[in-house]
Amino acid sequence: MDTALYLLPVTLGDTPVEKVLPSYNREIILQIRHFIVEDVRSARRFLKKVDRDINIDELTFYPLNKHTSPEAISGYLKPLQEGNSMGVISEAGCPAVADPGADVVAIAQRKNLKVVPLVGPSSIILSVMGSGFNGQSFAFHGYLPIEPGERQKRLKELEQRVYSEHQTQLFIETPYRNNKMLEDILKACRPQTKLCVAANITCEGEYIKTKTVQEWKGHLPDLSKIPCIFLIYK
Structure with a gap:
């Protein structure tokens, strides 16, 4: 897959993943090791929902919410600049739509980094x-x-x-x-x-x-x- 900042939609509730997300999303998620997330606990639950065998301990999470400083957000993209794909996960639905994920996407665009939004429920x-x-x-x-x-x-x-x-x-x-x-x-x-x-x-x-x-x-x-x-x- 292309090295990029992937915007990863999540389910809006306890809906089964396969009901609302394409299988392609799972393929992408399993190749990412760095995630920028609105809430670490809910992101971990979502990833386990995508694949119960995923090794959460091998992943790095960067919290992104209204308290995160612009400087911290900009630093979150360092792995992407070094050639590692990253994922953005919201609390529910599509990241960056009525969501703090928009801030990191804006920085990625300014830095001319590739951004890829994936299909999911809004x-x-x-x-x-x-x-x-x-x-x-x-x-x-x-x-x-x-x-x-x-x-x-x-x-x-x-x-x-x-x-x-x-x-x-x-x-x-x-x-x-x-x-x-x-x-x-x-x-x-x-x-x-x-x-x-x-x-x-x-x-x-x-x-x-x-x-x-x-x-x-x-x-x-x-x-x-x-x-x-x-x-x-x-």
Whole structure:
């Protein structure tokens, strides 16, 4: 294989690897000895899931999160510069998409190092696909403000973009606050605005449902403690 920084998608939950990842990904992973990871423990679990016989002790892990300094990140690429392929592993889904892995990819690009993204599940893309909303123009905003007034203001701003720009708006919440987010959306948005709730994507109990805000009222699912993306459109 080419010497490169490989972006290695992981499963979005306890889904079997073979259900969502090509066999080619496994071939690449087994040839890599240096991994830049969002969380070392979850990365180790994922690699064991890919191949239970993999020797974790022979591998080197470089943690990459919001506390990692730019200087440390730049130093992580030394093995790649010396001719050793490296892999980037996120906590879930695709690295570098709404993920700190983007920082190391940016440095690799500046250093003119080869970057190879591999195929795998992205909850952002899969939720857009399943929503029935505009897939030509959409925006992912991550987490919205926690403070009630600021959150209501932000939701109304995103809804306005739906109508003025014809753009699908996506956002997430910490799983234990999903139910509160759902209630806040119903309070802030117009009755005719469409809301898609996409939860447990690719996992057991997958739930992807689109209704108007008015139709959702009185028929709310329990989204507590499960991964979920919210999408609004007109």
